[in-house]
Amino acid sequence: MVESLRFRDATLAKRVVEKIRRFASKQETVKICHVCGTHEWTITHFGLRSLLPSNVEVIAGPGCPVCIVPASEFDEAIQLALKGKVVACFGDVLRVPGSKMSLLDAKAEGADVRVVYGVGDAVKMARREKDKEFVFFAVGFETTAPSTAVEIVKKPPENLSFLVCHRLIPPAMKVLVEMKDLSLNGFVAPGHVSTIIGVKPYRVFPEVYGMPTVVAGFEPLDVLFGVYMILKQLSEGKPRLENEYVRAVRQEGNVKAQELMKKIFEVVDDNWRGLGVIPSSTFKLRKEYETFDAQLKHGVKVEEGVDIQPGCKCHLVIIGKIKPTECPLFMKACTPQKPVGACMVSNEGTCRIWTKVSQQI
Amino acid sequence: MLVHVSVILMCLAIPAKVVNIKGDGARVDFGEGVLREVNVMLVDAKVGDYVLVHAGYVIQVLSEEEALETLRLWNEILDAAEA
Ligand code: SF4
Numbered sequence: 001m002v003e004s005l006r007f008r009d010a011t012l013a014k015r016v017v018e019k020i021r022r023f024a025s026k027q028e029t030v031k032i033c034h035v036c037g038t039h040e041w042t043i044t045h046f047g048l049r050s051l052l053p054s055n056v057e058v059i060a061g062p063g064c065p066v067c068i069v070p071a072s073e074f075d076e077a078i079q080l081a082l083k084g085k086v087v088a089c090f091g092d093v094l095r096v097p098g099s100k101m102s103l104l105d106a107k108a109e110g111a112d113v114r115v116v117y118g119v120g121d122a123v124k125m126a127r128r129e130k131d132k133e134f135v136f137f138a139v140g141f142e143t144t145a146p147s148t149a150v151e152i153v154k155k156p157p158e159n160l161s162f163l164v165c166h167r168l169i170p171p172a173m174k175v176l177v178e179m180k181d182l183s184l185n186g187f188v189a190p191g192h193v194s195t196i197i198g199v200k201p202y203r204v205f206p207e208v209y210g211m212p213t214v215v216a217g218f219e220p221l222d223v224l225f226g227v228y229m230i231l232k233q234l235s236e237g238k239p240r241l242e243n244e245y246v247r248a249v250r251q252e253g254n255v256k257a258q259e260l261m262k263k264i265f266e267v268v269d270d271n272w273r274g275l276g277v278i279p280s281s282t283f284k285l286r287k288e289y290e291t292f293d294a295q296l297k298h299g300v301k302v303e304e305g306v307d308i309q310p311g312c313k314c315h316l317v318i319i320g321k322i323k324p325t326e327c328p329l330f331m332k333a334c335t336p337q338k339p340v341g342a343c344m345v346s347n348e349g350t351c352r353i354w355t356k357v358s359q360q361i
Numbered sequence: 362m363l364v365h366v367s368v369i370l371m372c373l374a375i376p377a378k379v380v381n382i383k384g385d386g387a388r389v390d391f392g393e394g395v396l397r398e399v400n401v402m403l404v405d406a407k408v409g410d411y412v413l414v415h416a417g418y419v420i421q422v423l424s425e426e427e428a429l430e431t432l433r434l435w436n437e438i439l440d441a442a443e444a
Contacts (some may be wrong), residue, residue: 007428009433010434012436013437015439016435016439019438019439047426090416117416117417118416118417118418119416120400120417120418121415121417140416143415143420144415144416146403146420147400147403147415147417147418149418150400150403150418151403192413192415192420195413195420195421196420196421221435225435244431245426246424246427246430247423247424247425247427247431247432248413248421248423248424249421250421254403254420254421255402256402256403256404256405257403257420260403
């Protein structure tokens with residue numbers, strides 16, 4: 001899209017940075033949090049932090065949907081694979097450590113673990129290979145959950161079930177804002193999650209917590225304008241909810257997707273790796289669709305797992321309390337080839353994103 | 362480059378142009394000759410629309426009008442600031 005190139009216009013970027021500096025000079029320290037792996041990628045890849053004044057910090061929250069799935073749910077996927085089911089998953093989850101091993105380790109032991117581009121591929125495979133039992137490992141935030149819902153509503157083949165591990169972003173943002181020692185001053189809300197859920201679910205942040213909140217897109221200029229809008233709100237002393245990403249995010253979101261998710265899933269409390277149990281933060285299949293629940297169908301339920309491996313600081317990285325480079329294992333004992341924590345595996349994990357940039361430098 | 366990197370990022374929905382639609386399926390063009398079959402059940406898309414594709418599913422139709430409007434607004438904001 002030609003338009004996307006213009007969202008990288010360097011002159012415009014320079015001008016908005018100047019504006020940011022002017023607003024920032026009137027503030028003490030400003031800590032802005034985003035909750036999306038793709039925002040972290042844009043910020044790190046384009047070196048946006050180095051353009052910001054020293055009193056403006058942008059930290060990465062729990063924006064990696066793979067990193068926050070607890071080890072117990074990986075253990076379930078691994079058990080299913082070792083029991084002879086074909087586990088279809090996104091490539092990002094393969095190397096993520098469960099309590100004792102990863103899906104890749106299970107594959108090395110002979111399990112049938114297949115990487116797919118989306119849930120639709122799992123449906124096609126299950127249709128083709130009727131003699132095998134398939135499980136789709138459904139990981140992802142609100143951006144991905146509608147695709148799982150689409151396939152379930154279309155009645156998937158009988159030999160396919162779903163390990164539903166979707167998580168919802170606004171409840172996690174609530175946890176962050178309530179962590180008083182994080183002292184946040186503003187949120188950059190995730191663009192693509194918002195294409196689905198719309199703008200309304202973030203109202204609580206300015207209205208109840210006095211937190212400027214801006215839904216932003218993923219081009220460098222989107223992020224810079226998001227930061228600019230937050231600083232402007234701070235300087236005016238009027239926290240509000242704004243949408244910078246209007247070309248993709250409608251006020252009401254994607255209503256079709258919302259209705260479909262509501263039909264298929266109910267919202268329950270559940271554990272997030274490194275964050276603990278978050279109220280109303282997880283999807284579970286509704287009773288009518290229980291026949292597609294892999295846990296029930298195959299009798300797997302792992303209550304507890306080892307979420308954080310010894311020495312790993314993922315629980316601090318995912319709330320932006322420390323930078324990956326502050327973890328003693330970063331690029332020493334923990335590398336993309338031999339990851340210790342989940343944040344080093346997924347392309348949306350903060351540690352993984354930071355290694356890519358350090359390699360480029 | 363962006364498209365290449367985007368493909369490996371699970372969460373990044375990538376813009377593509379709808380080439381044709383048949384029922385719930387559509388063929389979209391990511392540019393540079395990268396064509397893909399995607400599912401359009403979640404949106405009301407038509408041929409020629411720019412859409413956001415995530416893991417094989419179109420999650421939203423992009424508004425070119427809004428994109429241009431955003432750029433216009435940004436320039437206006439920055440000009441006003443400099444005046
Ligand atoms: S560098 Fe590795 S061990 Fe350290 S926090 Fe990141 S994932 Fe965990």
